[in-house]
Amino acid sequence: MxxxxxxxxxxxxxxxxxxxxxxxxxxxxxxxxxxxxxxxxxxxxxxxxxxxxxxxxxxxxxxxxxxxxxxxxxxxxxxxxxxxxxxxxxxxxxxxxxxxxxxxxxxxxxxxxxxxxxxxTRLSRFEVYENLYPSRQEGINAWISIMRGCDKFCTFCIVPFTRGRERSRPVESIVKEAQQAVDHGFVEITLLGQNVNSYRHCDARFPELLDAVAQIPGVMRIRFTSPHPEDVDDDMLFVIRDHANICNSVHLPLQAGADRILQRMNRTYAQAQFLSLTERIRNILPGCGISTDIIVGFPGETEEEFDETLAVMEKIKFDSAFTFKYSSRPGTKAAEYSDHISEEVKEVRLAKLLDLQHEHTLFRNRQEIGKTVNVLVEKESKKSSSEWAGRTDNNKWVIFPKGSAEIFDFVDVTIIDARGVSLFGEIIQVGKKSHAVV
Ligand code: SF4
CATH class of the missing domain: 3.40.50.12160 (Methylthiotransferase, N-terminal domain)
Known part of the structure; x- marks a missing residue:
């Protein structure tokens, strides 16, 4: 496969x-x-x-x-x-x-x-693959799908047509799978859904589910992806704040900065709401890593509207961003728009956006210099066999000399430099999986 x-x-x-x-x-x-x-x-x-x-x-x-x-x-x-x-x-x-x-x-x-x-290719309103347990390849992180499908119908996106309507698994079955993953040695759980925070099963919403998973003994780190800004509420942020083992990072897809484009995309929020949401996240969760997705060259996007995206980025200074040129998907509403943007213009906009994001990533990463952060050792650094690579709680990659640490260890690392998209540090203390507080 x-x-x-x-x-x-x-x-x-x-x-x-x-x-x-x-x-x-x-x-x-x-x-x-x-x-x-x-x-x-x-x-x-x-x-x-x-x-x-x-x-x-x-x-x-x-x-x-x-x-x-x-x-x-x-x-x-x-x-x-x-x-x-x-x-x-x-x-x-x-x-x-x-x-x-x-x-x-x-x-x-x-x-x-x-x-x-x-x-x-029949789509189901009910299939959530209940009680089927995956054969996992990765050793550190277990992906657990909590809901399937999407009801948002962003006009550029094919997912609601290929994956059908939203449906969620019961809390008990997700908790059981997470417990089983921990019993098999996984230290990190990532809850997955096309629209992960619109999870709802009976009375349980996403904050209740997060809370339940965070209480499983032995779950050292919890991440989730991908949320929709419309479904982020204070309850979700408070649950993240109140559990040390829920990572202090939120992926928040902006997609575009101008209100007219957001409306054409059917994103259900305006620029001002998105800005105030990121402020709320940073107030409730100090130091939270915020990443995003942005599309350039959506049909009809003018130069001024693209500049608005850059202006929003400038205000928020995302920790990282996944950036894309708009790609027309037959069957979606946006594919029918008549004012598509040329590939050349999309290329130029993407390059500008990447440059700006690079500056912001460096800006955010430099704020970590001098701090001592807890890192989960995940793999050998691509550049040197004498260094490890691991992620911080707020989802930043850190490279550091191996010392006596091993993969799966949680180590305290003092950050001494920030280059490219990575942090560089030195180990202060190796704590064998001892830093999760549930
Ligand atoms: S972009 Fe995300 S929220 Fe929008 S339709 Fe696609 S999967 Fe749903």
């Missing part, structure tokens, strides 16, 4: 892998030795789909040498382009939408008998 796109897909692939293992299938260590190859796909941008088309071209060649090999496409692109795939890629055996995974073992067995192609 190959996974493309967002963390929801990573979590879904782990879920499918867990289910397949339970049904007697085993993972192959190479694609050439595999009886079946599944691509878990993304449809959020045209580029993501192009990548899959080219990967399918290579798999087709592999299949010509091994005609029995099964090729499956699952996830958002399968849901979005099902007819196109069926017509243009007859060598694809399975096309499965995000709500069809429970049936994969059964469908594979049926395919073995009939060899007929299988298309299953």
């Amino acid at each position: 190959e996974t493309y796109g967002c963390q929801m897909n990573v979590a879904d692939s782990e879920l499918v892998a867990g289910m397949m293992e339970k049904s007697g299938f085993a993972e192959s260590d190479s694609e050439s030795g595999a009886d079946a190859v599944f691509l878990n796909t993304c449809a959020i941008r045209e580029h993501a789909e192009d990548k899959i088309h080219s990967r399918l071209g290579k798999l087709r060649m592999l299949k010509s040498e091994n005609p029995g090999m099964i090729i499956g496409i699952m996830g958002c692109m399968a849901q979005h382009l099902k007819d196109n795939i069926l017509q243009n890629k007859p060598f694809v055996d399975f096309v499965l939408g995000p709500d069809s995974y429970r049936r994969i073992p059964e469908l594979l067995r049926r395919h073995e008998e009939t060899s007929a192609s299988v298309v299953d």
Whole structure:
């Protein structure tokens, strides 16, 4: 199984892998030795789909040498382009939408008998993959999907069409899965949802769920992604403030700064509301890392409106940002707008935005110099085998000499420098997983 796109897909692939293992299938260590190859796909941008088309071209060649090999496409692109795939890629055996995974073992067995192609892209109002436990690859962080789908219908986004309506899992089942992950040695839990903080199950909303997960003994760090600004309330911020093991960082997608564009995007907030929300976050959660997503070149965006995005960034100075050129997605409302922006203009705007964000990241990171921060050691630094890389509670990467620390340790690190997007420090104290206070 190959996974493309967002963390929801990573979590879904782990879920499918867990289910397949339970049904007697085993993972192959190479694609050439595999009886079946599944691509878990993304449809959020045209580029993501192009990548899959080219990967399918290579798999087709592999299949010509091994005609029995099964090729499956699952996830958002399968849901979005099902007819196109069926017509243009007859060598694809399975096309499965995000709500069809429970049936994969059964469908594979049926395919073995009939060899007929299988298309299953029915979206469900209820499927939350209750009581299916994932086969996790990563050692530190366990992704736990708490809700699926989205009801927001931002005009640029294909997700409500590929993933269907919002539905949430019961608190007890999420707590049980988190407890199980802790029992297996995971120290960090990331709660996932397309719109994670519009979680609601019976009377429980997102703050209640966060509170329940934070009380599980042994959960050292809790993160969540991706929230919608409309659903951030003070209750959520107070729960983060009141639990030391909920990380002091919030991802808050701005998308655009000008009110007219926000309205055209159907983002449900205006610039002033977003600004006051970030102020409230910083008042209630001092030192909170705030990251964002921004799209440049949305249809009709004028130069002045783009400048408003830069002005909002200047006011907030996000700790980090994921920045994108608008990519038209057939089937969405924005794709029908007649005033699309040229690629050249989008490129220029993106470069400006990246430069500004780079300044702000450095500005925020320099404020950490001199502080001693608690870091979870996650991996070896890419640049040096004598250094570790780990994240702070407010989601900043820190590079530091290994000393006696090991992966999984929580260490106190004094920050001595900030360069690029990273902090650099020296270990003051190694505390073997001892810093979480529940
Ligand atoms: S909130 Fe908007 S951008 Fe996020 S998944 Fe829903 S429709 Fe897409």
